[in-house]
Amino acid sequence: MEQQNVIGIDIGGTTVKLAFVTYDGEIIHKWEIPTVVEGGPEGMVEDIATSIRNEQRKLDLSHEDFKGIGAGAPGYISLEEGIVYEAVNIGGWKDVPLSKLLGEATGYNVRIENDANLAALGEYWKGAGDKAEDLLAYTLGTGVGGGIIANGELLHGANGTVAELGHMTVIANGGRHCNCGRTGCLETEASATGIARSALDGIEQGRSTSLKEQYDQSGEISARDVFEAAADGDELAKEIIDHVTNVLGLAISNMAIAINPSKIVIGGGVSKAGDQLLEPLRSKFDRFTLQRTGSAVEFVIASLGNDAGVIGAAYLARQ
């Protein structure tokens, strides 16, 4: 029997990304639909099922051309039980049996996981992770997400909170408030939001910086602005990048000491800084990690961009 295609779904706060993917991980067709939370999980599931049928029809593909569905969502998810325990960003779902609902609506077997975990799995399978059996993935975006591959498998954890790498405490006393209700999480310092906030804090403290003029003109500052200002020699921006890479280097080295990875994949908006991020990060990481642990590690920038989630979801569907 021929090895069948699969369907990868990545449910996000703004859009649901979908893709038809070959058994070998090539995207045949991808598209997205808006995330509409008002109809609850049932409404969203119906939107997804209808959209899949429409796209299959357009492409002259039948139900039987696909083996099953993998789906990711932002929240605490149990693969084993097929339940989304909690997903704040898509309408505050609680204990939603997503595998069952989506299975009934589409007629496919459905496997679900946390979106950041699936992005890690995607990078492992077809991206910069290059099938490294032991791999850490960080997504530095609005927040900080993570995924861990160890012994060649995505880790799933006991109750849907595995690889919540953005919530490692990096500032034990004080530190900024985090959406999780605590303080000092990695996410509050090393996310795009955290980096921008560090710039605003500096401006508020009256630091002399090229970022002030920009802020006065446009009313906003992005992480990208901070990296650009640092490249132009701005002292405050350079200090912020030094701080961010120091905190991130410490957090990643502490994780590397546990997992002993051969690849560390950095993705998300902040990773667009490329070597301007990776070079200082590598040097801070080496300072904090065991020499032998460090010698096994290669840092790489994620290569799949926004497709990582649907490709990881497809890999999950394949299993």
Add this chain to the structure above:
Amino acid sequence: MEQQNVIGIDIGGTTVKLAFVTYDGEIIHKWEIPTVVEGGPEGMVEDIATSIRNEQRKLDLSHEDFKGIGAGAPGYISLEEGIVYEAVNIGGWKDVPLSKLLGEATGYNVRIENDANLAALGEYWKGAGDKAEDLLAYTLGTGVGGGIIANGELLHGANGTVAELGHMTVIANGGRHCNCGRTGCLETEASATGIARSALDGIEQGRSTSLKEQYDQSGEISARDVFEAAADGDELAKEIIDHVTNVLGLAISNMAIAINPSKIVIGGGVSKAGDQLLEPLRSKFDRFTLQRTGSAVEFVIASLGNDAGVIGAAYLARQ
């Protein structure tokens, strides 16, 4: 065919522990021999092989009564390659093909792993870990060792440094020197040695403490002394335990956020303090971890004592 017995070996700096273990993990017979490093790996392997044959003869067991050998040693080890990359405490071995040497000397298939990893595997299989599919194990002894079970499997890592949990950096700036060459490792604060040193530091700083009298009389202070003094209300001892559980709570919570375990097993000499350790540790842990992550976790004291290593080794041999 009947499921065969296996042989578990735990090579330590002072003694080599050996056990004949049933397929189900019951110890039939256990014994130990001194660790003699002078003859190099070949000498030690010969000692072990001879001792196994002698004990088999004594017990009227034959070579064929056993399926194979699992062995642990303190160092950086590759299970896959069967090589001890580096083992400082047993004569400074470097790149020793232990599986091959021990296999040739005994006629059995041999699988090797780091000793702390095997202790974790032992506790998982037959001890306090109770087959929790996601589990962290810490051994708080002279140093701090660790092992991680995730997705129901012992993690092996990329180059033999997996779960070196004692070398998580817990004091980013300053901190005590560690044997690994860096500073601020968990081991420098939360090992038995670290706890005793904190007491000595307090005495040197002229703190008023019942530990001083004891030190003046006996010339030494142990971690156990510190726990006993704290139970009697000694302020310095109470502060040390507060500090140790704080540092340990932070380190373990940062690891729990990655692994999302349902069990955290604490072993080694320091764990003999029991609830006097676990109660403050739990409260510090909860402060630093995600609420949902914390809700999945049970802290338990290791139950196999010095047998954990040979039982974990037996489990490895069985696979």
